[in-house]
Amino acid sequence: MKVLQNDLFLRTLKNEKTERTPIWVMRQAGRYLPQYRAVREKADFITMCKTPELAAEVTIQPVDLIGVDVAIIFSDILVIPEAMGLEFLMNEGTGPVFPNPIRTASDINRIHEFDPTDRLKYVLDAVSLTVKELDGRVPLIGFSGAPWTLLTYMVEGKGSKNFSRIKEFVYRERKTAHKILEMLTNVIISYLKAKVAAGADVVQVFDTWGSILSPTQFEEFSKPYIKRIVDELKSVAPVIVFAKGVNYNFSKLAELGANAYSFDWTVDLAAVKREIGDKAVVQGNLDPTILYASHDDIRSEAAALLGSLDNGNGHIFNLGHGILPDVKPENLKALVDYIKVDSHKFHK
């Protein structure tokens, strides 16, 4: 049983009263760090994902260099579709691509469920190695894309502006879409459970493309599948859900039963926290571009966010989206230091 030196993040997730606000940022193991870029020069992105030593190294960098309160395993949400049999390329410049995307009902025959301890052993090894190297300094988050978000990538094949292919697919091949969402849900559950077994303390589910769905579409194509993941995972680890842009009804979102919900910066976090109440913790949501500003401006924007909440308890500080690659590391450090030193003032 591992003993954590810093368990603030876990206590906050249990909605306990705490001495200050914990902080981490999405993409904290990323290109904004020169030490990350140094590793990246030796290996391409996919090799980094598939080499436990490299994944562990960059996962721990922001703990050492920035002082965040939790690590998140370096990986990619698209390892799942690849493990299901969909060929995956990471093109420099254009981003991830599935050269043969899912487009017709019969394409379901090209994908299959799988055993994560076999096909995604490299991620689990990276988790175990990271836990060992962290040596109890901070907890570790394991993550997955949500079924809807993964299906969107599998059908679009690459980045999209209109998301017309996935929408066309779910209207024309509704039954197949649900079958694939079911398969994805099954593999995500076993994948996240395996991550917890390998040592992850918490899991986060990213539904990035929840943002392209209308409220009724979200209820049909995304929410029931996330709910099943939360139901299955909650007994083994706390679950955070980030349904980006799903901002229409926070009480309804909270029906998912997760321990925490993460929000982008277009949301009034104080209003959401009031609406969700004690049912869950909120995570977020500083505009990531605020990290371009001066240290004084960064501190005052962070203070404004903390001050907007009635109470600092029940809040995990984060950005509303991944840190941008051209942000100066010292600007993130200024934010993290501010939260660590001053957020106690907002706790009652």
Added chain:
Amino acid sequence: MKVLQNDLFLRTLKNEKTERTPIWVMRQAGRYLPQYRAVREKADFITMCKTPELAAEVTIQPVDLIGVDVAIIFSDILVIPEAMGLEFLMNEGTGPVFPNPIRTASDINRIHEFDPTDRLKYVLDAVSLTVKELDGRVPLIGFSGAPWTLLTYMVEGKGSKNFSRIKEFVYRERKTAHKILEMLTNVIISYLKAKVAAGADVVQVFDTWGSILSPTQFEEFSKPYIKRIVDELKSVAPVIVFAKGVNYNFSKLAELGANAYSFDWTVDLAAVKREIGDKAVVQGNLDPTILYASHDDIRSEAAALLGSLDNGNGHIFNLGHGILPDVKPENLKALVDYIKVDSHKFHK
């Protein structure tokens, strides 16, 4: 004084009780129509904007071919930055580009306010010609980008994923940003007033990139400028505001005092209508990709939207975003016919 044969749209904007719901769709004068593509083959996009006969022709096409209840003048929101002195190119494939964007405080010297009856006479001529050719069949909407959205394009220079340049600009050059927003507000007011003088019955302000702002940023960089436009225009014509993605507080949005607000498909329109109450009319918000579905599915999704509202009055039917270029015109026609024939059932 022009007499309209179909003034349903205008009566709805006055929040009058009406016999059925009016309908139009964003980008209705667009690439999904073969008749539009035929004009587009003869002239590039900018030439179409600048040739009143061509602009009038494509503006009227959806009235003739689809039967929408209102026309919207064919033009582009980027005519304003161009008229202010910023060179503008429409690249095939990559979209609009400002090769020399605004990046530093001194770049403000490269732009200037202008007289729309001079620099944008071609738009006003297109409006007058369209009004003449419509001959009172339906009203005409004139439009503009909101100051924030135009500033975003002027600083980014082209499409963006992170909008890091505009955000960096407003944090580093906050005063200059406000000065340019002020200039834009001035020219937008005189431009929209000139459009009304030329015969437009209604104006719509598009704040497409309101979606990238946090609530406090929207209050600082966008809302006060839109408010001034609404205040100045409201005495001459009804005003519709489409602040895309600004979904955090609808009562606060309604403080703008516009006659109507348009919403994208991620919003629960019924909830918004309840929240805004009698203060304004709502416009929207069917997911544009529903037009890929069968006619039966299109009708049932439209019925679901109409049925979700307590009352069909006070609602202008529209998509939540522009119609996609690969939608079949007969699918839009099926939607428009359904609204014209069946929406009376939802009016009390």
